[in-house]
Amino acid sequence: MITSLGERHLLLRHHEHGHGHDHGHGDLIETKTRGSRRIKVVKRVLDANDITAGRNRELFACKKVFVLNMMSSPGSGKTTTLEKTLARLMPEMKAAVIVGDICTTNDADRLASSGAPVVQINTDQFGGDCHLAAHVIEKALDGIDLDAIDLLIVENIGNLVCPAEFDIGEDKRVVVLSVTEGEDKPAKYPLMFRVCDAALINKTDLLPYLDYDLKAAEETIARINPGMSVFKISAKTEDGFDAWLDWLKDQVRVKLG
Amino acid sequence: MHEMGIALEVIRIAGESIxxxxxxxxxxxxxxKVGKLAAVVADSLLFCFQVASKDTPAEGAELVIEQIPVKLYCRDCGRQWTVEEPVFVCNGCGSAQVEMISGRELDIDTIELVDEDSDDNQPG
Incomplete structure (x- = not known):
């Protein structure tokens, strides 16, 4: 996933306009055929998003903030996982949260009880979107004192398709899935599992009551993203949280030193 | 689900490229060019494009979507291959050191303009 992101950024730099390269609009190659002119464009459609994401990433680097993009399907237990994660992290780390939801502030209200500053984004103010785009994060940053935090967690919209496509300037990406969903979820949403660095398989406390094939899910993830860290957790009992939190703290430490 | 946003960007970039x-x-x-792994539904994009291009230079234009296969490269054995299933492990040596060389594209390759001055458009 790091590779594919890297590839995208290379492409972006190559085609970015207005930054002093002499190719700027030199990419325009015109061929004339009968009755029409063909103009070479070669531009990523999400160029504007990637440029904003790059700007966010530079700001986070400058302010020494580690940013985690948390994605999942609806109902996977992402907010509970985040609540418990914050409760355990906050004593040693200063964190803030950006929560994306199409409507309601329920998640923000729950998360605020952790003591972490929470910025709620309702995407219907931004066009009823299905993901958080980089410019939405940029805007939400107005409400967060980046100098006062080490860790910013973005709780993305519950959706396994669109958020995978939009870089927001994060350092790492985590996908939460739960054992009450099908074990074939990773195979159905390969891009999400390809672009994420870690997967949290949640609600393991329910395994005795379900026919969920945990091994099959893990094998599928390993085929899609062999380097992915997979943590089996229960946000209810906090079973498996030590390994997940150690991973997260390590990632923050690697960036912030 | 975000095809309308993509359609609007396509129209904006195409317009600016004239x-x-x-x-x-x-x-x-x-x-x-749309990679097979890109989170885009072609039919929705075509529909959104049709609606959103009204009163723009792209109104009535044909949106041609070339689907790009997912191609992988193995950093260990140098093998290159196309996958139909989401398996990102080398099918030659089993290595996990696999890079995606195509399949995530969402790029405008070219636009074609109606050439009003063309001789073909002249009467007679």
Whole structure:
């Protein structure tokens, strides 16, 4: 996933306009055929998003903030996982949260009880979107004192398709899935599992009551993203949280030193 | 689900790509490359494009979507291959050191403008 992101950024730099390269609009190659002119464009459609994401990433680097993009399907237990994660992290780390939801502030209200500053984004103010785009994060940053935090967690919209496509300037990406969903979820949403660095398989406390094939899910993830860290957790009992939190703290430490 | 946003970007970029000397020209065709792994539904994109291009230089233009296969490269054995299933492990040596060389594109490749000055458009 790091590779594919890297590839995208290379492409972006190559085609970015207005930054002093002499190719700027030199990419325009015109061929004339009968009755029409063909103009070479070669531009990523999400160029504007990637440029904003790059700007966010530079700001986070400058302010020494580690940013985690948390994605999942609806109902996977992402907010509970985040609540418990914050409760355990906050004593040693200063964190803030950006929560994306199409409507309601329920998640923000729950998360605020952790003591972490929470910025709620309702995407219907931004066009009823299905993901958080980089410019939405940029805007939400107005409400967060980046100098006062080490860790910013973005709780993305519950959706396994669109958020995978939009870089927001994060350092790492985590996908939460739960054992009450099908074990074939990773195979159905390969891009999400390809672009994420870690997967949290949640609600393991329910395994005795379900026919969920945990091994099959893990094998599928390993085929899609062999380097992915997979943590089996229960946000209810906090079973498996030590390994997940150690991973997260390590990632923050690697960036912030 | 975000096809409308993508359609709007396509229309914006295509419009901005019309060279100054052809300002006011109508776009006849937009050639788009979309990787098989890109989170885009072609039918929705075509529908959104049709709606969103109204009153823009791209109104009435044909949106041609070329689907790009997912191609992988193994950093260990140098093998290159196309996958139909989401398996990102080398099918030659089993290595996990696999890079995606194509399949995530969402690029405007070219636009085609109606050439109003063309001899073909002249009567007689």
């Amino acid at each position: 060279p100054a000397e052809h300002a006011g020209a109508r776009i006849e065709r937009i050639n788009l």
